[in-house]
Amino acid sequence: MSDSWVPNSASGQDPGGRRRAWAELLAGRVKREKYNPERAQKLKESAVRLLRSHQDLNALLLEVEGPLCKKLSLSKVIDCDSSEAYANHSSSFIGSALQDQASRLGVPVGILSAGMVASSVGQICTAPAETSHPVLLTVEQRKKLSSLLEFAQYLLAHSMFSRLSFCQELWKIQSSLLLEAVWHLHVQGIVSLQELLESHPDMHAVGSWLFRNLCCLCEQMEASCQHADVARAMLSDFVQMFVLRGFQKNSDLRRTVEPEKMPQVTVDVLQRMLIFALDALAAGVQEESSTHKIVRCWFGVFSGHTLGSVISTDPLKRFFSHTLTQILTHSPVLKASDAVQMQREWSFARTHPLLTSLYRRLFVMLSAEELVGHLQEVLETQEVHWQRVLSFVSALVVCFPEAQQLLEDWVARLMAQAFESCQLDSMVTAFLVVRQAALEGPSAFLSYADWFKEADYSSRPDTA
Template sequence: MPGSPARGAAVGGGPRVLRKTWTELLAGRVKKQKYDPEREQKLKDSALKLLRYHQNMHDLLLEAEVPQCKKLRLSELIDCGGAEASSDPSTPFIRSAFRDQASRLGVPVGVLSARVFAHSVQQVCVEPSHPVLLSPEQSERLSSLLVSAQRLLAHNMFSRLTFCQELWKAQNSLLLEAVWRLHTHHVVSLQELLQSHPDTEAMTTWLFRNLRFLCELIGASCPSSDTVEAMLSGLVQLLISWGFQGSSDPRRLLESEKIEKMPQVAADVLQRMLAFSLDTLDADSQTTLDHQAVSGWITVYSGRTCCGMIAADSLKSFLSHALTQILTHKPVLKVSDAIQMQKEWSFAKTPHLLIDLYCRVFVTLGPEESIGHLQEVLELQEVNWQHVLSCVSTLVVCFSEAQQLIKDWVASLMARAFESYHLDSMVTAFLIVRQATLEGPYVFPSYADWFKVLRVPRPCMDPTYGSIFCFRLQESWSVPCSC
């Protein structure tokens, strides 16, 4: 270049000094360094840590490539190589590409493949057309990825744990259908995926939100109804199996010790869904989407949804827990409120979705067990009287055998009331009778007829307690005492 001194020329007229190149200078330093295995291992660990925390896997891979291979992208290989038959000749090439790349980067091939696949699944879920479902194009791309992942799994070249951890980094854009298909195609189970989440509360909230979106589709009868129903049924079966494991199955108990947080997570999600449904029905919300979600969720409370897939004791435990939650949901009303508002809680005035929920639970548990559970809850917990009494109406109207069971229960309450001077038992008995009689004489004897046949034991004549009972009967229930 004109005007610039040649290599080795003197500057400013001084003595000529021969300058060394950077390569020569560095070569001299390298020769002085001794081989240190410990230092080499530290460098490898640092490189692996950098790889794990690098946000853009493809850019990192391209930086590490030799110039002749810069155009190679592993995601493109697995994207286009999975949809064909298992005899596809590209399969060995994909495995070879992952091995070469992992060797070049100094990382386990299973970790590398898991990170690449997780990034590809995240790209599939970008810009979804629905909050939980894949579009046809997204579904096709995911199918290709699933086949490739299965092939790598068969050759022990895929780390499930790393894959799960990487997926959760894009939790907000992760579609439920993609997660479900990973589970059904045995790439990673839903149990593995949920167990690997670092934040249990965030994962529970994510699952609850996605179940609500899924239930909206059930209630709206969407075009992909078969897929939606299969997803909802499968997810509920898993949640019930985890959250309400039968004590008679030692294998399940052993599994629960390995996944300690899953039973609590499953029970929490199921409880949140039912609480959301009850809140929506109690508020008589006019929001269409909320009612669609409630309508879709109520379908899971039936033996048909879980038939043959869940142990009978697990299913009954789940439904008993649900019935308890219904009866004790927000117990803000007092007995005096119940007496005044009782007519508004008859069968005809109860929301049809709530009646549907009651009936699904009662059909599986049976009227006798349902009434026994109702009696137990009333004795031990604070209750929502609106739910308790509308539950009684549903039993006597929809189940003929329940009518006699209710009469027997009331008789036992009255006997206890007069024998032990237990005022709460008497109040409960009269509330139940009044509720049953609201449904008409074809269902239950009229209130006056029932009271005529009521025989008060002699303790009612006791001067200390008898006057109290008689006063309560006359003042609160507007009927004369027969004693």
């Protein structure tokens, strides 16, 4: 059928006979909208959400820009075996390309670069590892991460990197994120551990994650792992930071989110580790089992080698006092009547060596006066675990010669209160403490009979 009857306007020809393109035909029908700042902001937010939800940022950029975007891949930056590393893909080149991409996508360059670096950290951490539950990087992973962090430092120095966005992206790969990678981010100033922890929306979840990773780190350290020096440095840095942030009084340290989050999570992790150790000892942990290795390593962090040379005295004393309270009060399953029958089994020589080693480490930081005073306060205000209370008394008189007089003075006050106010609890506590101390022999404390005679309680009219 001939189409000669079709008008020029319908056939797409202008009066001069030239066929017009569809873009020209449609141009007159499209109504141009005025610039709307609010709509532009919504579009930008939508683009940011798309970037954050996309699992493969390189693939997304390829969808937007085409094959030329392969130049933006960070694989050459983190591939230390490649002879092209930093040769054709320098930090400045990739940084410029990121800026161009951010401009085309209408999103801040800091968010785009943070997402790409976080994605690369995830790729490094999911590479084949040496153990089934790794917390340490392999040599190859460590080299690749080092190259990547050099690039991240360049982005930071040129205000092209969002720390907060980076933290949020990292938590999306939490299941594969290795603890050593987090430590390197902290040590090299990309994001501090404090920033990373505070950016997590669920403090309980992040506490559980840290607890599991610290247990694995302790186990690998005690198993003479290949990278023992790195592992020791990691554990020391983590514990020092936890103690400083968790037990620093009236802290004025800057925090990126809510000030109370950091002490909350650090104290929670420290308590989890101690309770895990105490429960293991109570259950009768087997020598050289994985649990035994974790407990032995964790109790080792209370040494001056790990803490004393860096942390100021006040937070450390508060941490040790808090630890002592937890030891004396956790899981108070035994009554005083049980203690009367069983306390001979709780002497210093029969107490688990790991627990006595912990007592000795606490004694380095706290004086005998402070320890006896703390024991007195705990017994007066809280329900206690009598086995650990009495084994602690044994450790006191064995390790501190001055503890005998301190305990005698305290017990005398308890007995006075008992007779004056008919406080049976005070009398029971006094007799238990004296009997326990006497078990350690005359070099540590008076015999029970000698103490009773010297105290002359038998001559009191109101004794039975």
